[in-house]
Amino acid sequence: MKFAVVGTGMMGCEHIRNLAHIPDVDLVAIADPNEKPRNWALKACGDRFSPKIVDDYRDLKSLDLDAVVIASPNFTHINVVRDLADTSFHLLLEKPMCTTLEDAREVIDLDDAREPMIWVALEYRYMSATTHFLNRIPEVGDLKMFFIREHRGPFLRKVDNWNRFNRNSGGTLVEKCCHFFDLMNLATGAHPVSAMASGNQDVNHLDETYDGERSDILDNAFTIINYDNGVRACLDLCMFAEGSPNEQELTATGSSGKLEVRIPNNQLSLSKRTGELEEYEVPHDPDIAFMGLHHGASYLEQKAFIHAIRTGKPPSVNTRDGFQSVAMGIAAQESIASGQPVAIQPL
Ligand SMILES: NC(=O)c1ccc[n+]([C@@H]2O[C@H](COP(=O)([O-])OP(=O)(O)OC[C@H]3O[C@@H](n4cnc5c(N)ncnc54)[C@H](O)[C@@H]3O)[C@@H](O)[C@H]2O)c1
Known part of the structure; x- marks a missing residue:
């Protein structure tokens, strides 16, 4: 299963470490506009992954991916979902889903209009x-x-x-x-x-x-x-x-x-x-x-997300x-x- 992570700060790196503990998963790409967190991500990859690095998450659209974890700041979630909505990628979207009700309603509409899932990371x-x-x-x-x-x-x-x-x-x-x-x-x-x-x-x-x-x-x-x-x-x-x-x-x-x-x-x-x-x-x-930073919760959530993709469950x-x-x-x-x-x- 081919993954990318958008935003490789504290939580993005936690997702990468989780993925590194799950078999049959590859981290194909990471996207972050800042150099420091991109380096944190490479460290979190260790010997397990060698991802392509991009500044702009929109460049992920041309890649062959199954799933994208969105771990950029809260106020960016709406734009990332808007821009990736027309892809075949399953999205694991960090909490909070959005910062306003208007944006949250739009995410529901975008979700209803697409086949792959959007899973909100309320871990x-x-x-x-x-x-x-x-x-x-x-x-x-x-x-x-x-x-x-x-x-x-x-x-x-x-x-x-x-x-x-x-x-x-x-x-x-x-x-x-x-x-x-x-x-x-x-x-x-x-x-x-x-x-x-x-x-x-x-x-x-x-x-x-x-x-x-x-x-x-x-x-x-x-x-x-x-x-x-x-x-x-x-x-x-x-x-x-x-x-x-x-x-x-x-x-x-x-x-x-x-x-x-x-x-x-x-x-x-x-x-x-x-x-x-x-x-x-x-x-x-x-x-x-x-265990990570959340007593193993984000690891279990990541596994449940992957299981849902593999079994076609909502x-x-x-x-x-x-x-x-x-x-x-x-x-x-x-x-x-x-x-x-x-x-x-x-x-
Ligand atoms: N589930 C949890 O318990 C939990 C815990 C912490 C954070 N979070 C969520 O994870 C998200 C990230 O939080 P964090 O603590 O890692 O913050 P952070 O500041 O450590 O990391 C955010 C990263 O996003 C990058 N970024 C900024 N704009 C971007 C863009 N347009 N495209 C791609 N990357 C961009 C930043 O350079 C940074 O590396 C937030 O939504 C936060 O609420 C969830």
């Missing part, structure tokens, strides 16, 4: 602890409340620091939290109706300016999502809490019990209202051949999932700006 679904947790949610009875806490450090430095501005990333609740909104949708199995959020940029990047413009991304927020089946979900995000022993905590509470998991220590507990308590550490999926994470997670982040950002609840745009 938190593939973390071993998350998958295990989602599978056990029915054991809490009727799910009523779903809670996610992410307490971590600030956004990492990026090539040209594109992630320091809302206009480039879509805003923190789109860029980072589309993963968590996607998990909420999976856990509830329902449609998100409205968002109420409060947040701010209180600590991080306050003294960072680029061409005289100060970074404007928020670093903490509480977001409540109301679902059409009555379930309430809440996200507690703090990006100045790198001392936190776990980065993520997920809690599902229902009519008969409560399920919790912490990541990365993978400790899970299921407590019943009758007093029973089950606690254990969730093992990593034995199929993971490369994408497990499609552009509608991508749209929904972006729409929730945008509604939450708007709620913070207005101080009012905001309706989540339907497809």
Whole structure:
């Protein structure tokens, strides 16, 4: 299977390392306008791949490829998808699918009009602890409340620091939290109706300016999502809490019990209202051949993407999932700006 990667910064290189751990795959080309990340990519290739290097991803169109991984900055996703839409390439498109609803709708239209798939890389679904947790949610009875806490450090430095501005990333609740909104949708199995959020940029990047413009991304927020089946979900995000022993905590509470998991220590507990308590550490999926930066999740996602291509199956994470997670982040950002609840745009 012949691959190319567009954008070979941190995530593009993670995809290359994943591919290097999967048999019967060749990395035929990489595309990045900057020399430094192109060199990172060659290092990630090791002895396994000798890709052609291009500056402009549009030059990939003349190559014989099966699949392209799009790992360029968020604001570039729409143009890359537009330009590659008329090819036969299957696309693995990094999250967030886009930075605006208008662009996300266009990606759905482009996807509907083409035969090969567009798979949106919402890979938190593939973390071993998350998958295990989602599978056990029915054991809490009727799910009523779903809670996610992410307490971590600030956004990492990026090539040209594109992630320091809302206009480039879509805003923190789109860029980072589309993963968590996607998990909420999976856990509830329902449609998100409205968002109420409060947040701010209180600590991080306050003294960072680029061409005289100060970074404007928020670093903490509480977001409540109301679902059409009555379930309430809440996200507690703090990006100045790198001392936190776990980065993520997920809690599902229902009519008969409560399920919790912490990541990365993978400790899970299921407590019943009758007093029973089950606690254990969730093992990593034995199929993971490369842990990478996301506890093996992007490796498993890459394998699932390749399996879908080989078997002709539809994408497990499609552009509608991508749209929904972006729409929730945008509604939450708007709620913070207005101080009012905001309706989540339907497809
Ligand atoms: N799935 C995850 O958990 C996860 C984690 C990190 C990043 N991401 C996503 O991956 C994407 C890349 O993020 P990153 O952290 O690697 O950023 P990065 O800045 O490290 O890398 C982005 C790369 O894209 C290149 N680039 C810029 N414009 C381009 C263009 N027009 N064509 C081709 N390449 C171009 C840059 O030179 C850079 O090398 C983003 O969409 C980000 O949200 C996903």
